[in-house]
Amino acid sequence: xxxxxxxxxxxxxxxxxxxxxxxxxxxxxxxxxxxxxxxxxxxxxxxxxxxxxxxxxxxxxxxxxxxxxxxxxxxxxxxxxxxxxxxxxxxxxxxxxxxxxxxxxxxxxxxxxxxxxxxxxxxxxxxxxxxxxxxxxxxxxxxxxxxxxxxxxxxxxxxxxxxxxxxxxxxxxxxxxxxxxxxxxxxxxxxxxxxxxxxxxxxxxxxxxxxxxxxxxxxxxxxxxxxxxxxxxxxxxxxxxxxxxxxxxxxxxxxxxxxxxxxxxxxxxxxxxxxxxxxxxxxxxxxxxxxxxxxxxxxxxxxxxxxxxxxxxxxxxxxxxxxxxxxxxxxxxxxxxxxxxxxxxxxxxxxxxxxxxxxxxxxxxxxxxxxxxxxxxxxxxxxxxxxxxxxxxxxxxxxxxxxxxxxxxxxxxxxxxxxxxxxxxxxxxxxxxxxxxxxxxxxxxxx
Numbered sequence: 001x002x003x004x005x006x007x008x009x010x011x012x013x014x015x016x017x018x019x020x021x022x023x024x025x026x027x028x029x030x031x032x033x034x035x036x037x038x039x040x041x042x043x044x045x046x047x048x049x050x051x052x053x054x055x056x057x058x059x060x061x062x063x064x065x066x067x068x069x070x071x072x073x074x075x076x077x078x079x080x081x082x083x084x085x086x087x088x089x090x091x092x093x094x095x096x097x098x099x100x101x102x103x104x105x106x107x108x109x110x111x112x113x114x115x116x117x118x119x120x121x122x123x124x125x126x127x128x129x130x131x132x133x134x135x136x137x138x139x140x141x142x143x144x145x146x147x148x149x150x151x152x153x154x155x156x157x158x159x160x161x162x163x164x165x166x167x168x169x170x171x172x173x174x175x176x177x178x179x180x181x182x183x184x185x186x187x188x189x190x191x192x193x194x195x196x197x198x199x200x201x202x203x204x205x206x207x208x209x210x211x212x213x214x215x216x217x218x219x220x221x222x223x224x225x226x227x228x229x230x231x232x233x234x235x236x237x238x239x240x241x242x243x244x245x246x247x248x249x250x251x252x253x254x255x256x257x258x259x260x261x262x263x264x265x266x267x268x269x270x271x272x273x274x275x276x277x278x279x280x281x282x283x284x285x286x287x288x289x290x291x292x293x294x295x296x297x298x299x300x301x302x303x304x305x306x307x308x309x310x311x312x313x314x315x316x317x318x319x320x321x322x323x324x325x326x327x328x329x330x331x332x333x334x335x336x337x338x339x340x341x342x343x344x345x346x347x348x349x350x351x352x353x354x355x356x357x358x359x360x361x362x363x364x365x366x367x368x369x370x371x372x373x374x375x376x377x378x379x380x381x382x383x384x385x386x387x388x389x390x391x392x393x394x395x396x397x398x399x400x401x402x403x404x405x406x407x408x409x410x411x412x413x414x415x416x417x418x419x420x421x422x423x424x425x426x427x428x429x430x431x432x433x434x435x436x437x438x439x440x441x442x443x444x445x446x447x
Contacts (some may be wrong), residue, residue, distance in 0.1 A: 002092030007130030020078035035387035041093020042380035062158035065091035117302020120356025135284025193218035202395030250362040256429035263389025294348030310361035317354030329419035
């Protein structure tokens, strides 16, 4: 539910802008800021899962989601709505890695792929389903029902979790745990810095001083954090895992999948509304078939990995991803509702074959004690990729407003540039799969 509501407001941007009297550029922060805070919470989850019982974490996250949903539903200003979204983000940032870690702890290794497929079905389906869910409720009732509907379900889930989740603290007895609060703040500034940078590109233009100054500052923050992390005896996340080539390549693939999946879930409803002249409800329904088909096949793609290994489903998935975004580019000028629907189905098939299997494959590259760190790292990067995907694709279109012209032409031209960005990233993701396979073959031959 947390991931569902993160994109459900994408089809209500104009409604919220008019109701609260703020610009669309400001309104998009209810998605971008949400994703950012989820990212920051996930960065801390490797420590939290070692420090607290899973049941306690779940109860806190479910209670926070309930409170956040109520605040959003009754919000009488944009800033109250944003506060409610931040409370919800805390809940989602805790609950998502917890789900994957319960799988790692409770499920036998030979079935992890299948169960990760089910979990990834939820985390990848929800952003795609969000615009459909939000569009229907916004059209038939109003946007507040996005939060009222999930409220009773949240209470039921809280009760079920209190009864069923009973997993002890995951750290070894006598192990000293210390949280790197300085590193956490520093990492948060790095994450916020890059999102803010690309938001500036949309507001002031890609050649503006504001964008380039912000970019330089963000890069310096990143470099300084890397230096600090290498010297500190404490850690927020175990970034040393990325020294393992296969884990690093899998993380790049995972980042691209999330960037494309969440970013295009923001872009396509806008294309449908502005360029195809559809209502918010129809715009949301156009992505529903792809969301459902991807959800249906996700568990079976995990079973393929359990039987055949990761390479086959990852190749199928990344080829479908690349083919879909390339076709979006070439068919942009003749786009129809049916073409959009079909291409999104292809894209979602690609995500279904790849998403859960990438993290599952990475987890198999490390010792069991480090799978919690892999879990937190990958889930953090998923949400951050979503934030970056949303803000970069939005900034491309927003920057065109600085040059004037109709909204129709801005969205058509901007979406074409966005498809180029997505195509390049999808090609990079496919290359990482091929390199990983080549590296494993080389290691096998040497052994």
